[in-house]
Amino acid sequence: MTGALEQETPVAARVPPGGGGKGPLLELDDIDVVYQRRGRPPVQAVLGASLTLGAGEIVGLVGESGCGKSTLGRAAMGLVPLSRGTVRYGGTPVEPLGRKARPQALRSLQMVFQDPYASLNPRRRVGSQIADAVALGRGDGLKSGEAGPAVAQALERVGLGPEVARRYPHEFSGGQCQRIAIARVLASGPRCLVADEPISALDASAQAQIANLLASVAADAGLGLLFISHDLSVVRKIAERTIVMYLGRIVETGATDSVWSAPSHPYTEALIRAIPKPGAGASLPVELPGDVPDPSRPPSGCRFHPRCPKAFDRCPKEEPEMYEVSPTWRSRCFLAEPGVARPMTGPAR
Amino acid sequence: MSTGTLLEVEDLSVRLRTARGIRLAVDHVSFSIGQGEILGIAGESGSGKTITALSLLGLLPGGSRTTGRVVLDGRDLLTLHRRELRSVRGRQVSMVLQDPMTSLHPLLRIEVQMTEHVRTHLAMSKDQARERALEMLAAVRIPDPEQALASHPHQFSGGMRQRIAIAMALACEPRLIIADEPTTALDVTVQAGILSLLDQLRRERGVSVMIITHDLGVLSSISDRLCVMYGGRIVEHGVTREVLGSPRHPYTNGLMQALPGASGTGVPMRPIGGSPPSLDDMPSGCSFHPRCDYAQVSCSSKVPPLRPIGGGRLLACDPDPLAPDRSEPSSSGAATSVPVPDPLAEQVP
Numbered sequence: 001m002t003g004a005l006e007q008e009t010p011v012a013a014r015v016p017p018g019g020g021g022k023g024p025l026l027e028l029d030d031i032d033v034v035y036q037r038r039g040r041p042p043v044q045a046v047l048g049a050s051l052t053l054g055a056g057e058i059v060g061l062v063g064e065s066g067c068g069k070s071t072l073g074r075a076a077m078g079l080v081p082l083s084r085g086t087v088r089y090g091g092t093p094v095e096p097l098g099r100k101a102r103p104q105a106l107r108s109l110q111m112v113f114q115d116p117y118a119s120l121n122p123r124r125r126v127g128s129q130i131a132d133a134v135a136l137g138r139g140d141g142l143k144s145g146e147a148g149p150a151v152a153q154a155l156e157r158v159g160l161g162p163e164v165a166r167r168y169p170h171e172f173s174g175g176q177c178q179r180i181a182i183a184r185v186l187a188s189g190p191r192c193l194v195a196d197e198p199i200s201a202l203d204a205s206a207q208a209q210i211a212n213l214l215a216s217v218a219a220d221a222g223l224g225l226l227f228i229s230h231d232l233s234v235v236r237k238i239a240e241r242t243i244v245m246y247l248g249r250i251v252e253t254g255a256t257d258s259v260w261s262a263p264s265h266p267y268t269e270a271l272i273r274a275i276p277k278p279g280a281g282a283s284l285p286v287e288l289p290g291d292v293p294d295p296s297r298p299p300s301g302c303r304f305h306p307r308c309p310k311a312f313d314r315c316p317k318e319e320p321e322m323y324e325v326s327p328t329w330r331s332r333c334f335l336a337e338p339g340v341a342r343p344m345t346g347p348a349r
Numbered sequence: 350m351s352t353g354t355l356l357e358v359e360d361l362s363v364r365l366r367t368a369r370g371i372r373l374a375v376d377h378v379s380f381s382i383g384q385g386e387i388l389g390i391a392g393e394s395g396s397g398k399t400i401t402a403l404s405l406l407g408l409l410p411g412g413s414r415t416t417g418r419v420v421l422d423g424r425d426l427l428t429l430h431r432r433e434l435r436s437v438r439g440r441q442v443s444m445v446l447q448d449p450m451t452s453l454h455p456l457l458r459i460e461v462q463m464t465e466h467v468r469t470h471l472a473m474s475k476d477q478a479r480e481r482a483l484e485m486l487a488a489v490r491i492p493d494p495e496q497a498l499a500s501h502p503h504q505f506s507g508g509m510r511q512r513i514a515i516a517m518a519l520a521c522e523p524r525l526i527i528a529d530e531p532t533t534a535l536d537v538t539v540q541a542g543i544l545s546l547l548d549q550l551r552r553e554r555g556v557s558v559m560i561i562t563h564d565l566g567v568l569s570s571i572s573d574r575l576c577v578m579y580g581g582r583i584v585e586h587g588v589t590r591e592v593l594g595s596p597r598h599p600y601t602n603g604l605m606q607a608l609p610g611a612s613g614t615g616v617p618m619r620p621i622g623g624s625p626p627s628l629d630d631m632p633s634g635c636s637f638h639p640r641c642d643y644a645q646v647s648c649s650s651k652v653p654p655l656r657p658i659g660g661g662r663l664l665a666c667d668p669d670p671l672a673p674d675r676s677e678p679s680s681s682g683a684a685t686s687v688p689v690p691d692p693l694a695e696q697v698p
Contacts, residue, residue, distance in 0.1 A: 064536040064538060064539075065507065065536055066506075173394070173624040173625065173627070174394070175624055176624055203393040203394050203563060203624075203625060204393055204563040204564065204565070204604055204607065205393060205603065205604065205607050205620050205621040205624075205625070206393075206620075206624065207607075207620075208607040208608075208609070208618035208619070208620035209620040209622075211609075211618065212617050212618055212620060215617070230536055230537065231537070231609070232537070233608075233609035233610050234609045234618075236609060237609045237617065237618055238617075270538060271537065271538065273541075274537040274538045274540070274541040275537055275566065275610070276537075276540075276541075276544070276564070276566030276567050276569065276570040277566065277569065277570065277610065278565050278566045278569050278593060278605060278608045278610050283570065284541070284544055284545050284548060284570050284571065285537070285540070285541040285544065285570055286541060287538065287541040287542040287545055288538035288541070288542075289542070291506045291508060291509065291539075292506065
């Protein structure tokens with residue numbers, strides 16, 4: 001499988017992608033994704049999720065495994081069918097491929113995958129794989145001799161030398177392979193990237209390198225970047241906005257600074273507290289008891305209430321909406337509901 | 350902390366047979382673990398940390414050669430016959446691996462997996478072994494141990510599976526648990542639970558733990574002492590709080606700088622450049638010198654010995670640019686010498 005999503009029919013005219021600067025690049029409006037399972041209840045992997053991503057903006061999407069963050073990323077790419085809602089990229093609807101080719105306008109919406117060894121073809125030289133992406137980005141094929149400089153340029157953007165093009169993926173470490181995969185995606189001339197756990201398979205020093213690299217190429221080229229990760233501390237470093245998901249629901253969204261320093265949702269707070277603290281005088285991180293419940297049978301009311309240290313009598317009965325904490329900050333917790341007396345004395349367990 | 354030495358490793362070297370010849374994967378490594386102590390081994394892929402662990406129990410692939418001494422309770426494990434070694438494995442030393450889905454047998458009920466080795470090693474009856482299994486599952490806080498015994502691995506979440514793997518490792522009451530990246534595959538919230546479990550086990554049962562990971566945050570929260578490995582050698586060794594609080598080796602310092610928690614929101618992480626070396630391509634002299642900001646000419650020719658620097662700390666760096674009595678190095682001031690990472694906790698209300 002290749003990282004760049006391929007198109008079969010060449011389309012002559014290049015549609016300017018991204019809607020030419022007005023409005024968001026990528027827009028998910030109230031989407032549901034339901035996985036049907038034979039003989040078992042369906043799983044609502046994503047429920048009523050909305051998000052927008054503008055050019056040059058880096059948005060982090062975090063949550064535990066099974067929270068639906070990867071499904072949301074795949075829905076944004078048009079890789080899973082929606083049960084409800086719409087995904088639009090520069091005004092073009094993003095839908096899963098049928099027998100038709102992917103619309104030309106979606107070519108500049110690309111994805112970076114978790115495992116670079118799996119997303120690169122092990123039997124082809126790095127250069128020829130990147131040349132494919134160059135040709136894909138141009139849409140009108142590539143003359144011989146044109147590929148070399150374009151490939152070298154793509155490799156240079158990720159900090160690799162041109163000699164890399166002649167080698168095979170297995171000759172490189174995980175971090176270098178992820179650089180190659182990113183070079184290939186960049187070679188196709190994207191405007192918007194969805195990166196699904198792009199650093200979690202990498203070594204300690206490579207994680208920081210790749211996170212910085214993605215952030216800087218996004219800033220340099222004015223790309224929109226949806227950075228999906230379970231690692232809140234990395235998202236904090238590179239994303240301007242953070243979205244937190246729990247069991248298919250977006251539970252908090254806001255500026256990374258605010259969300260990090262004063263999390264409004266108890267789940268966000270639990271995620272931050274669970275991060276081990278490096279350095280002197282460290283203590284054990286705080287455990288969030290319990291497991292993520294079975295998504296086919298979500299708890300009643302607020303989906304987080306069985307694990308929530310601040311839950312009170314209202315939480316199992318009704319589901320909270322996204323309440324406004326500030327104009328750019330929303331939280332799906334009754335404690336953030338405006339004008340409602342907070343249970344300060346805390347019937348919390 | 351420790352009341353006596355349980356395991357003493359002296360001058361351990363491991364040669365592996367690879368496709369390109371014999372390679373020295375572990376180079377004269379020495380360390381000890383006290384009773385009830387948690388020793389951390391930090392390193393990236395190719396640092397030799399996993400090979401070190403496997404060599405202690407004679408679990409290396411065929412064709413590899415191990416020299417040195419591995420003394421557990423006065424017996425050198427490297428001189429034992431296979432049969433004797435087998436009774437050490439599982440009985441006195443057990444392992445917890447990274448991925449509980451692959452270390453548990455997918456087709457066998459938990460009861461079968463949890464009682465087989467107990468009956469073999471401790472000559473227990475079926476009923477006794479079952480009792481033991483229930484006790485261990487309760488000790489690792491599995492909610493319904495009876496129900497768990499009748500279940501298959503896929504019926505549990507990742508965190509629960511790792512708890513079961515730890516319960517299996519505990520069942521023969523080992524003196525030492527070797528945990529190789531035990532939380533790398535888990536969410537931070539679940540990781541926090543596994544770490545506090547390991548900490549509790551050593552306090553209540555006096556089990557010693559050797560925990561191997563590339564995550565310095567994990568080590569700083571749980572380990573008493575740690576070894577930092579690079580290119581098959583120990584480069585820095587000492588009390589965790591001191592080593593991570595004021596790293597002396599440029600590699601340890603670089604790893605700390607690369608951590609997302611080491612600076613504030615939006616400030617880019619400072620990764621170490623380059624990649625860890627592979628066995629086929631080990632640099633001469635200090636194997637870290639090509640990536641080191643402080644490297645001098647002599648670093649490329651002479652292997653720095655691991656020498657005491659006071660306070661029980663060991664360091665393998667001859668220029669020792671991060672020594673506290675030294676002013677900033679004039680050759681290269683690329684990295685500040687002593688990082689003081691902000692504790693994440695103070696950001697949480």
